[in-house]
Amino acid sequence: MVRFLFERDTWQEVYDSLTKNKLRTVLTMVGVWWGILLLIGLLGSARGLENSFNRLFGSFATNSVFVWAQSTSKPFKGFQEGRQVKLSISDAEKIEENVEGIEFVVPRSQSQALVVHDFLSGNFGVSGDYPLLDKVQKKKMMKGRFINQIDIEENRKVAVISEDIYKQLFKKDEEMLGEYIQLNGMNFKVVGMFETGNVNMGPRSDIHIPFTTFQQIYNMGEEIGWMMITGKPEYDIAQIESDAKLLLKNLNQIHPDDKRAFGGFNLGKEFAKVTGFLKGMQFLTWFVGIATLIAGVFAIGNILLITVKERTKEIGVRRALGATPFEIKRQIILEAVFITIIAGLMGIISGGLILMLLDSSFGLGSETEVLINASVSIAVVFIALIILVVLGTLIGLIPANKATSVKPIDALREE
Amino acid sequence: MLKINKLHKSYPIGDSSLHVLKGIDLSVESGEMVAIMGSSGSGKSTLLNIIGMLDEADEGEYVLDNVPIKNLTEKKAAIYRNKFLGFIFQSFNLINYKNALDNVALPLYYQGLKRKERIEKGLFHLEKVGLRDWADHLPNELSGGQKQRVAIARALAANPKLLLADEPTGALDTKTSHEIMEFIQSLNDEGKTILMVTHEEDIANMCKRIVRLKDGVIMEDTFVEQVRASQYV
Numbered sequence: 001m002v003r004f005l006f007e008r009d010t011w012q013e014v015y016d017s018l019t020k021n022k023l024r025t026v027l028t029m030v031g032v033w034w035g036i037l038l039l040i041g042l043l044g045s046a047r048g049l050e051n052s053f054n055r056l057f058g059s060f061a062t063n064s065v066f067v068w069a070q071s072t073s074k075p076f077k078g079f080q081e082g083r084q085v086k087l088s089i090s091d092a093e094k095i096e097e098n099v100e101g102i103e104f105v106v107p108r109s110q111s112q113a114l115v116v117h118d119f120l121s122g123n124f125g126v127s128g129d130y131p132l133l134d135k136v137q138k139k140k141m142m143k144g145r146f147i148n149q150i151d152i153e154e155n156r157k158v159a160v161i162s163e164d165i166y167k168q169l170f171k172k173d174e175e176m177l178g179e180y181i182q183l184n185g186m187n188f189k190v191v192g193m194f195e196t197g198n199v200n201m202g203p204r205s206d207i208h209i210p211f212t213t214f215q216q217i218y219n220m221g222e223e224i225g226w227m228m229i230t231g232k233p234e235y236d237i238a239q240i241e242s243d244a245k246l247l248l249k250n251l252n253q254i255h256p257d258d259k260r261a262f263g264g265f266n267l268g269k270e271f272a273k274v275t276g277f278l279k280g281m282q283f284l285t286w287f288v289g290i291a292t293l294i295a296g297v298f299a300i301g302n303i304l305l306i307t308v309k310e311r312t313k314e315i316g317v318r319r320a321l322g323a324t325p326f327e328i329k330r331q332i333i334l335e336a337v338f339i340t341i342i343a344g345l346m347g348i349i350s351g352g353l354i355l356m357l358l359d360s361s362f363g364l365g366s367e368t369e370v371l372i373n374a375s376v377s378i379a380v381v382f383i384a385l386i387i388l389v390v391l392g393t394l395i396g397l398i399p400a401n402k403a404t405s406v407k408p409i410d411a412l413r414e415e
Numbered sequence: 416m417l418k419i420n421k422l423h424k425s426y427p428i429g430d431s432s433l434h435v436l437k438g439i440d441l442s443v444e445s446g447e448m449v450a451i452m453g454s455s456g457s458g459k460s461t462l463l464n465i466i467g468m469l470d471e472a473d474e475g476e477y478v479l480d481n482v483p484i485k486n487l488t489e490k491k492a493a494i495y496r497n498k499f500l501g502f503i504f505q506s507f508n509l510i511n512y513k514n515a516l517d518n519v520a521l522p523l524y525y526q527g528l529k530r531k532e533r534i535e536k537g538l539f540h541l542e543k544v545g546l547r548d549w550a551d552h553l554p555n556e557l558s559g560g561q562k563q564r565v566a567i568a569r570a571l572a573a574n575p576k577l578l579l580a581d582e583p584t585g586a587l588d589t590k591t592s593h594e595i596m597e598f599i600q601s602l603n604d605e606g607k608t609i610l611m612v613t614h615e616e617d618i619a620n621m622c623k624r625i626v627r628l629k630d631g632v633i634m635e636d637t638f639v640e641q642v643r644a645s646q647y648v
Contacts, residue, residue, distance in 0.1 A: 008530065009524060009530055016513065314510055316508075317508045317510060319493060319496075320496060320502050320508075321497065321502070321522040321525060322496050322498070322522055322525040324525075325490065327493075407469070407470065408469045409464045409469040409470045412469070412504070
């Protein structure tokens with residue numbers, strides 16, 4: 001049984017009958033080739049989209065929530081409704097101490113400022129930040145450093161600027177480290193530049209200065225603009241959000257059912273939505289790909305069936321000459337499997353080429369960067385091929401059985 | 416060599432059935448050359464198919480070379496066909512995408528012979544039918560007579576005990592028919608047992624014995640003076 005696979009004659013027979021009818025062979029192969037090509041193209045693109053998404057959000061601690069203060073919507077303990085609520089540093093500290101599952105609480109303040117360098121100027125978002133921000137919202141430093149603890153302690157007038165700002169305020173290739181820029185008339189020394197391009201959650205900030213410096217120059221005192229809370233990976237961020245808000249209401253004399261007093265943006269929840277979307281897309285991809293594959297396999301079966309019909313007489317002759325039904329079936333199945341494998345391999349190769357093409361036009365380094373490293377794992381490809389071969393064999397069985405179910409005498413009579 | 420006893424065969428046609436063979440008794444000795452004649456519908460082809468194990472009888476005995484042929488599985492029938500029988504068809508039935516040599520060697524392939532041996536034997540038999548130079552030609556590059564000779568070479572390739580020919584000259588003109596018959600006679604001279612179905616009187620007379628069928632029974636079974644085909648060629 002196995003030996004026949006290594007005999008030249010077996011393959012000669014396969015070769016003869018496949019090359020005899022080129023059109024049918026080609027049509028069959030196109031069916032399978034197209035199926036595999038689509039599967040790989042779709043899976044690869046889905047992966048690419050996922051990769052680019054991860055790149056955008058990968059720098060964020062996704063298990064995080066932003067909380068800011070608004071005004072109350074319910075009267076409580078003698079306070080009127082509509083009271084403006086303010087967050088303070090002590091609120092942040094208490095949350096960090098008391099809420100379960102907290103990883104970091106990062107207070108932030110945010111404002112707009114007129115920024116001037118030499119004769120160039122612009123209005124940009126300025127935020128006061130702790131070094132910790134770098135932990136929850138990774139900054140890709142292109143030059144210099146981010147804000148450090150000494151900046152905080154000494155209320156230093158230093159600034160970390162985005163690449164965008166550099167492009168707008170500095171001449172091309174001009175050195176900016178150690179240079180001074182003016183924020184609302186005050187001189188700040190530039191100590192670092194980070195890469196823009198990542199998705200920015202919350203208000204846009206192009207310039208980061210030390211939190212303490214910010215509080216000082218804007219006379220904020222203990223008040224903070226908003227805070228970013230991240231949970232440990234094993235904790236549910238929605239629970240942390242509601243715990244933290246409840247604590248804040250408690251600390252600020254606000255009705256526990258007041259829904260408007262604190263605003264929140266739950267990044268974890270939003271991220272889950274997008275991940276869900278990606279999952280859905282991946283499922284769709286698989287579904288379409290596999291359906292196409294199955295269609296391809298049926299194409300093989302169909303064409304083999306026609307072929308067998310065409311070859312009824314030949315099969316009859318072969319049987320008259322002493323071919324056993326098993327030998328006939330074996331031959332037909334081998335043809336099916338052979339076609340499937342060859343077309344499948346061609347599909348894999350051209351699918352790979354398509355992914356390379358996608359990568360070069362939409363991948364890293366291209367303008368859009370929407371499909372980063374569009375790829376399919378080898379395992380998936382081989383599983384697809386194996387499924388294809390198994391289905392090809394099963395589908396080959398139908399015409400093979402049909403071929404041998406006809407009596408040789410009837411087959412010979414066929415004109 | 417071949418012994419048939421009270422053979423019956425009927426085919427279902429719709430709800431009723433057509434009784435084609437109604438008790439055939441026939442025995443053929445080794446080295447005979449028998450023509451089976453009859454008008455169409457007389458059952459001559461059915462008889463040949465049963466002898467050729469392409470079809471099965473409903474009733475009766477059939478013994479070929481002391482082997483009772485009964486309740487054969489498809490596999491066993493295939494092996495017996497390959498070992499005992501050589502077929503020559505009216506429409507040649509060559510495989511059109513294989514060249515003459517590969518066609519001749521096909522039964523040997525199913526016998527499990529090595530390629531080298533098959534080529535050797537195939538060429539030997541092509542030589543015998545005088546077509547060695549045409550070995551790598553496809554059937555559609557050959558004339559009708561040449562095709563039939565290739566088919567005969569193929570029938571001979573497995574060295575069968577019995578040659579079965581179904582109207583071997585039916586698709587050929589008179590001159591080519593005679594050439595083919597001359598060749599078949601020479602095979603018989605060498606000792607091959609030959610059974611052929613024909614409805615042409617002159618072809619039948621080139622055999623040594625004529626069995627006439629009518630409505631599924633043997634009407635007449637006579638030994639005749641063989642007319643040599645060579646005198647017409």
